[in-house]
Amino acid sequence: NGGDKMMDIVSGEVLLEGMTFTNGFSSGKSGGAMRVTGAASATILNSNFHNNNSGVFGGAIRNYASLTVINSAFTNNSSDGGGAITTTNAATILNSTFHGNYSTDGGSGGGAILATQNLTLTNSTITGNFAANGSAGGLQVLSGTATVENSIIAGNSSTNGSPDVGGPIVSNGHNIFGSTATGAAAGDVTLGAGSTLADVFETVGTVNVGGGSFEAGIRGNHGGGPRTVATNAGGIAINAAEAADLPTEQDL
Numbered sequence: 001n002g003g004d005k006m007m008d009i010v011s012g013e014v015l016l017e018g019m020t021f022t023n024g025f026s027s028g029k030s031g032g033a034m035r036v037t038g039a040a041s042a043t044i045l046n047s048n049f050h051n052n053n054s055g056v057f058g059g060a061i062r063n064y065a066s067l068t069v070i071n072s073a074f075t076n077n078s079s080d081g082g083g084a085i086t087t088t089n090a091a092t093i094l095n096s097t098f099h100g101n102y103s104t105d106g107g108s109g110g111g112a113i114l115a116t117q118n119l120t121l122t123n124s125t126i127t128g129n130f131a132a133n134g135s136a137g138g139l140q141v142l143s144g145t146a147t148v149e150n151s152i153i154a155g156n157s158s159t160n161g162s163p164d165v166g167g168p169i170v171s172n173g174h175n176i177f178g179s180t181a182t183g184a185a186a187g188d189v190t191l192g193a194g195s196t197l198a199d200v201f202e203t204v205g206t207v208n209v210g211g212g213s214f215e216a217g218i219r220g221n222h223g224g225g226p227r228t229v230a231t232n233a234g235g236i237a238i239n240a241a242e243a244a245d246l247p248t249e250q251d252l
Contacts, residue, residue, distance in 0.1 A: 102210025109135015
């Protein structure tokens with residue numbers, strides 16, 4: 001959109017619902033589509049972020065304040081750090097999909113998400129994301145507490161770093177990781193000799209993202225709302241979540 005982000009949220013409580021942010025670009029500032037700063041609180045519901053780019057942090061969103069994302073999709077976004085989202089303050093992500101995002105900077109990374117402050121990730125899928133030069137392809141945690149529950153972080157890739165999760169997390173259980181995640185709980189599943197991506201996703205194929213070529217779940221239209229990555233109907237993800245923490249109509 002001509003070299004600056006689409007939206008700068010600097011104060012108040014803002015709700016964005018049913019929106020699509022595409023081709024946003026910020027060359028010298030963070031947040032290709034959106035930046036949340038100051039005393040602002042932003043809630044994003046049922047929305048799509050596609051093909052946005054930042055030359056710094058947060059290909060789609062850079063959060064300095066308070067961010068809540070519900071039932072939304074982040075696809076093909078890119079930046080030096082945090083291909084889709086970079087958050088340095090409180091952020092909650094619920095029931096959302098990250099696919100095809102990538103970061104290019106090895107010093108910070110996070111193909112999908114880069115977190116340096118408290119992050120809560122619940123009922124979400126991160127697959128098909130890539131990080132170059134030594135950071136995690138999926139979720140990169142540099143500091144703060146990242147709490148993960150009922151989520152799938154698998155089928156991501158990195159040139160030299162962890163494919164899926166970099167840095168310690170706090171797991172509340174019922175997660176599926178494609179590779180070793182520091183902080184994983186006893187009830188989590190880490191894919192290996194006994195299970196593969198095909199046991200998790202309905203469709204698995206080769207994706208080409210940010211210079212990487214690797215196996216991942218494939219996204220598609222699966223009934224209303226943002227495009228998601230469907231799970232294998234007979235696979236290990238079915239009924240694996242904690243029912244008490246599944247989203248309600250009020251959440252969505």
